[in-house]
Amino acid sequence: MASTNPKTYDSVPARSVAFLGLGVMGFPMAGHLALAGHDVCVYNRSAAKAQAWAGEFKGRHAATPREAAAGRDIVFCCVGNDDDLRSVVLGPDGAFAGMKKGAIFVDHTTASADVARELAAKATELGLHFVDAPVSGGQAGAQNGLLTVMCGGEAAAFEAVRPVGMAFSRAFTLLGASGSGQLAKMCNQIAIAGLVQGLSEAIAFGxxxxLDMAQVLDVIGKGAAQSWQMDNRGKTMIEDKFDFGFAVDWMRKDLGLVLDEAKRNGARLPVTALVDQFYADVQQMGGRRWDTSSLIKRLK
Structure with a gap:
């Protein structure tokens, strides 16, 4: 598991856990759980990825979400969208069908607040617990075990999960009832969209x-313009490098969730809506898998 910042783990009693979804985020997140001493069983739609994970981390893999979740204290999940989430949670082979009474399902997918509330209600019917817990920090944060996790759900379930989830996190925070984690992640993506567009315009203008924009960023990065995006993406934007990071396709999915929620709650998001269309332009340019900082490509 690639890491530039080796993780140290708190002393936490070992738990029996499952992890569903071994993409660029889930694979290292599940790895940190294993390295922290927890008993981990994984599931992935592509069995080869699950087998590779089990080989690297000396864990176990299962053929279905139900089998992975069977008898586990906590089931973590990180998949693509609402439909993917329902597919691994519900139905005869879904995780809920295998979970023992009182077990906790923790969903790290960036999904809608509606699906979080739906699955939380279903979990309650079954005597289970559900915490929506989307993350921020990207692939590097997952690899280094330094994700920021935004949670919604019952306080008791959250408190039971938090010490375990800190294996891959630097902050793991309860923000309210079911759906609150997803709503907080939407706030995160709204802020990022505006920041990246502003940074793109500043660099293109300079x-x-x-101007020598590498030098300019070194200077203005020590003042009020400083941001994570400037520190971590500014120089690669100048160098026209985008083959890494958080893909434009994923950002458009997230901003679609944001704009749908805004229609429901009446929030006005003029800049977010505009930047979403700018990302559509980047997709048309062939940048579906480019990092979100590729917004600057429209301006060069």
Whole structure:
């Protein structure tokens, strides 16, 4: 598991856990759980990925979500969207069908607040617990075990999960009832969208003006313009490098959730709606898998 910042783990009693979904986020997240001493069984739609994980981390893998979740104290999940989430949770082979009474399902998917509330209600019917817990920090945060996790759900379930989830996190925070984690992640994506567009315009403007923008970023990055995006993406934007990071396709999915929620709650998001269309332009340019900082490509 690639890491530039080796993780140290708190002393936490070992738990029996499952992890569903071994993409660029889930694979290292599940790895941190194993390295922290927890008994981990994984499931992935592509069995080869689950087998590779089990080989690397000396864990176990299962053929279905139900088998992975059977008898486990906590079931973690990180998949693509609402439909993917329902597919691994519900039905005869879904995780809920295998979970023991009182077990906790923790969903790290960036999904809708509606599906979080739906699955929380279903979990309650079955004598289970559900925590929606989307993450921020990207692939590097997952690899280094330094994710920020935004949670919604019951306080008791959250408190039981938090010490275990800190294996891959630097912050694991309860923000309210079911759906609150997903709503907080939407706030995160709204802020990022505006920041990246502003940074793109600043860099493009400075380059047109003939400035040494690497030097300019070093200077303004020590003042009020500083941001994570500037520190971690500014110089790669200048260098026209985008083959890494959080893909434009994923950001458009997230902003779609944001804009749908805004229609329901009446929030006005003019900049977010505009940047979403700018990302559509980047997709048309062939940048579906480019990092979100590729917004600057529209301006060069």
């Amino acid at each position: 380059m047109k003006a003939g």
